[in-house]
Amino acid sequence: DSQLDQSSPRKAFRKIHFRKKGKGRKEEEETIKPSDSEIGASSLSTAETNTSTKMNFHDVYVLTHQIDKGAFATVWEAIHRTSGRRYAAKLIDRRTLSPSDDRSIYREVATLRYLHNLPPFRDDDDYYHDYNSSTSKSTSTRHYATSSANLGIIQLIDFYVEPTHFFLVTDYIGGGDLFSRVLEKRYYDEETARELARGFFQSLFYLHSRNVVHRDIKPENLLLCSREDDTQLKIADFGFATRLRRADPSKSKRRGGGNGGTEKERENEDHKVRDKCGTPSYVAPEVLRGVPYDTQADMWSAGVVMYFLIGGYPPFVDRKSRKGLFRKICRAEYEFHETDWSDVSEDAKDFIRRLLTLCPEERMTAKEALSHHWIRGIGGSKKLISMMGPEYSAPSKTSSSPPKPQPSTDTKMTSMSSATAMSSTTSTITTSHLYISNTSSRNKPEHHPVSNRVRNA
Numbered sequence: 001d002s003q004l005d006q007s008s009p010r011k012a013f014r015k016i017h018f019r020k021k022g023k024g025r026k027e028e029e030e031t032i033k034p035s036d037s038e039i040g041a042s043s044l045s046t047a048e049t050n051t052s053t054k055m056n057f058h059d060v061y062v063l064t065h066q067i068d069k070g071a072f073a074t075v076w077e078a079i080h081r082t083s084g085r086r087y088a089a090k091l092i093d094r095r096t097l098s099p100s101d102d103r104s105i106y107r108e109v110a111t112l113r114y115l116h117n118l119p120p121f122r123d124d125d126d127y128y129h130d131y132n133s134s135t136s137k138s139t140s141t142r143h144y145a146t147s148s149a150n151l152g153i154i155q156l157i158d159f160y161v162e163p164t165h166f167f168l169v170t171d172y173i174g175g176g177d178l179f180s181r182v183l184e185k186r187y188y189d190e191e192t193a194r195e196l197a198r199g200f201f202q203s204l205f206y207l208h209s210r211n212v213v214h215r216d217i218k219p220e221n222l223l224l225c226s227r228e229d230d231t232q233l234k235i236a237d238f239g240f241a242t243r244l245r246r247a248d249p250s251k252s253k254r255r256g257g258g259n260g261g262t263e264k265e266r267e268n269e270d271h272k273v274r275d276k277c278g279t280p281s282y283v284a285p286e287v288l289r290g291v292p293y294d295t296q297a298d299m300w301s302a303g304v305v306m307y308f309l310i311g312g313y314p315p316f317v318d319r320k321s322r323k324g325l326f327r328k329i330c331r332a333e334y335e336f337h338e339t340d341w342s343d344v345s346e347d348a349k350d351f352i353r354r355l356l357t358l359c360p361e362e363r364m365t366a367k368e369a370l371s372h373h374w375i376r377g378i379g380g381s382k383k384l385i386s387m388m389g390p391e392y393s394a395p396s397k398t399s400s401s402p403p404k405p406q407p408s409t410d411t412k413m414t415s416m417s418s419a420t421a422m423s424s425t426t427s428t429i430t431t432s433h434l435y436i437s438n439t440s441s442r443n444k445p446e447h448h449p450v451s452n453r454v455r456n457a
Contacts, residue, residue, distance in 0.1 A: 010187065010340045013313035017183065032277045057160040057167040061089060072096050078169060087157055088173065092166040104239055105166050111241045112156040115210060152203030154223070154236040173234060175224030178309070182219060185230070187312030187340075190348055194377050196231040197306060201375070203235050204302060205366035208295040211271060215240040217301035218282045219308060240278065244271035244294055280322055281314050285330045286360055296360035299369070303355025310348060311340055315356065332358050347374040 061078040067088065068075045078089035094102060110120060158169035175181070182188065188196070200222065207214060214221075216237060225232040272292035278284075284300035286293040307315040315334035318324035328334070334356065336349055351374040357363040369375060 008339045009317075009337050010312040013317075014183065014186070032280065032283070056162060057089070057165075060158070061087070061169065063089065072101070077172065086172045087169050088171070090168040090170070092168070094164055094166060105168075108239045108241070109156060109159050109168070111212060111238045111243070112154070114243065115153055115207070115212060116155060151206045152199055152234050153207070154234045173223045173225060173236075175226045175229065175233075177220045178222040178224060178233060178305075179219035181224055181230060182309060182312060188230070188309045190310065190345060191377075192230055193306070193309050193348075194375060196233065196309070197375055198370070199232060200305075201302070201366050201369045204298060205370060207235070208298070208366050211244040211295070213242055213244060213273070213295050214238065214298050215242065216278050216282075217298050217305060218279050219305055222305070242273055242275075244273065280325055281316055283329065284360075285332070285358055288326050288330055293360065296363050296365070299355055299363050299365065302369075303352055306355065307334070307352050310344060310352075311336075313340070330358075332356055345374070350374065
């Protein structure tokens with residue numbers, strides 16, 4: 001069928017996945033990669049050295065067992081030799097990567113460090129042109145994280161560059177990805193879905209307030225912190241993520257003989273990108289149309305996630321062709337089937353509709369989603385205000401300088417000493433579908449002795 005069985009789309013969806021991949025496994029979906037021109041925007045060097053005075057990954061960590069495997073990477077449990085703490089290590093075989101793929105790894109690392117308010121690893125990394133850090137960038141420098149470690153975003157602990165492999169060490173997240181959890185539960189009831197959504201959209205709010213677009217929001221990239229908790233999660237796999245900047249007038253299209261377009265045209269190009277990337281079932285219509293887009297593209301993807309979470313199956317399905325799937329997305333052709341949605345409140349459906357809105361300007365922002373009456377449900381309002389805090393004033397869509405969280409007074413690096421089993425068995429539209437599935441525990445943050453630094457870079 002080009003569509004799911006209309007008598008019960010949820011049952012049809014589960015039947016397809018369990019039949020093709022076995023119990024609890026995900027059907028792979030090919031992803032769209034960003035263009036080389038964008039990935040290589042900062043022309044990062046990939047040169048590395050291996051001198052006897054520098055420590056390699058295996059000098060610091062011991063690999064215990066493989067957690068998951070992807071097309072270009074494997075994820076292992078790694079134990080720090082000195083502290084004995086457990087982490088997740090993603091091993092990426094550089095011999096299988098193209099030069100643009102190689103550069104995208106550096107971009108992913110740069111994004112994670114930027115979001116956690118850490119200075120760059122590399123002197124030539126223009127991703128941090130406005131960081132103004134006086135910290136030395138030598139490979140032996142220790143950098144300290146801030147309170148952003150607790151904002152529901154996976155934390156990079158260490159990064160090693162060696163001749164044949166990249167090693168990305170992150171907090172260990174042991175609950176598995178959201179896609180697998182939904183298959184186990186069949187679907188989320190509204191109250192549980194609301195509790196998860198509060199943390200999820202708070203993380204998106206922080207991400208977008210830093211002018212970062214994830215561009216591959218999907219259940220496989222949302223990692224639950226423990227097996228016992230269905231609601232606490234972290235956003236992982238920033239391989240497609242990009243930071244929005246002001247448009248370069250010299251590169252704007254010239255219309256009517258003007259230099260760099262009109263002021264309004266230049267303003268409309270600010271904080272937007274054009275690259276087509278993401279996972280087909282979750283990608284926003286403006287991305288498919290090839291028009292400039294911004295953080296609102298993530299909000300569409302979040303709407304697809306919420307539909308899947310409550311319904312137990314995706315809103316857009318066409319098993320015959322990708323073209324048919326994209327046509328449905330660009331027309332927002334979906335419905336709340338009576339067999340699976342009869343017990344779902346109109347408030348919840350309204351929340352999803354306002355996310356799956358074709359016009360990005362009319363689609364809810366992360367802040368608006370957090371203020372929606374469904375999210376604010378019983379007992380939600382006070383908690384939400386506490387979560388957002390005064391330091392996270394909402395960014396305006398036209399603001400060129402988004403607010404940044406105030407730095408932590410703690411001088412130690414903190415991490416959620418939990419588990420990160422990065423696993424993305426559904427491939428994504430970029431080269432860094434290397435996170436296979438993460439999750440992090442809910443333990444209290446503790447002082448972290450491991451430095452965030454590039455080894456042999």
